[in-house]
Amino acid sequence: MSKFEILDCLLQENNGFLKTSDATKAGISRTYLGEYVRDRGLARVTQGLYMAQDAWDDGMYVIQVRYPEAIFSHETALYLLKLANREPLQYTVTLKTGANSAGLTKQGIKVYKVKDTLFEKGITEAQSPAGHTLRVYNPERTICDLFRSRRNIEIQDLQTAVKEYVRLKNKNIPLLMRYAKSFSVEKTVRQYLGVLL
Template sequence: MKRYEQLDKLIADHGGIVQTSQVIAEGISKPVFYDYVKAKKMEQVAHGVYASADTWTDSLYLIHIRSKQAIFSHETALFLHDLTVREPAPYSITVKTGYNPTRLKDDGIQVYTVKPELHQVGCTSAQTPFGHMVPVYDMERTICDLIRSRKGIEIQTFQDAIKQYVGRKDKNLRTLMQYASLFRVEKILRQYLEVLL
C-alpha cells in the first residue's frame, strides 16, 4: 500500500498529471504503476503521460511534457501574454530545425522551425489557464515571429496584437527592435509602429 500512497503524493504534487519516467525515478516499477493506473481509473493522455480521473486536461501543459524542446509561439504566445482574446486553434510551437515534429503535427499542432541559434531567443515562461508553467516566447519575440509568418496569420489577429502590445506598460521597445534586427523584420515593424506610436 505504501507504493500507492507514494503515487498519490506524486500525482498530487504534479497537478494530477504524471509521466511514467517520473514514477520510475521515484523507484516504483512499471507493473506496480500500471496496476495503480487501472485501480484509480487514470487516463493515458499522451505517450507515457497519465492523468487522474478528476483532472482537467491542460492541453498546453501536455504538449510541453511531450516535447521539452517545444516553445509556445505565434497565436499561442499571444494568448498566454493576453495579447488576444481568442483561444488559439491549433496551438503553435517552435522547435529547432532538424527536430522531427511528425507526432505533434499528427495531433493537429502548428509546428514552426527555426535555426538552433535562434531557438532560445526571447524564451521565458507563462502560466496556462490551468496554472501550469510552460515555456513561451516573450511578447517582443512573438511580435517578430508574427511578422515573419504574416502570410499564414489572420491580418486582424496580427493588427490587434500589435495595438495591444503598444498599449502595454510592460512592453520593451528596445528589445523589440533588437529582435527585429536579428530576425530581419525591422523595416516592416517600423511601418507598423509609425502608424501606432
C-alpha cells in the same frame, strides 16, 4: 510517507496529471506505478503520462510532454501571454530546423521551424488555462515571429497583438528591436510602432 502517498502528492502537484519520469525520479518502480494507475483509475493520455478522472483536459500540456523540444509560439503564444482575446483554433509551435515535425502536423498543430541560433531567443514560461507551466516565447519574440510569418497570420490578429503589446506595462521596446533586427523584420516593426506609440 508510503509510495501511494508520494504518487498522490505528485498527482496533486501536477493538477491531476502524473508523468512516469516524475514517479521514477521519486524512486518508484514502473511496476508499482502500474498498480497505482490501475488502483486510482488513471487514464493513459500518451506514453509516460497519466491523468486523473477528475482532472481538466490540457491539450497544450500533453503536447509539451510528448514534444519537449517544441516551444509554443505565434497565435498560441499570444493566447498564453494574454495578448489575444481568444484561444487559437490551431495550436502553433516552433522547432529547430531539421527536427521531425510529422507527429505534430498529424495532430493538426501548425509547426514553424527556425535555425538553431534563433531558436533559444526569448524562451520563457506561461501557465496553460488548466494551470500547467509551459515553455513559450516572450512577447517581444512573439511579435517578431508574427511579423516574420505575416503571410500566414490574420492581419487582425497581428494588429490586435501589437496594440496589446504596446499597452503592456512591462514591454521592452529595446529588446523587441534587437529581436526584430535578428529576425530581419526591423523596418516593418518600426513602422507599426511609429503609428501606435
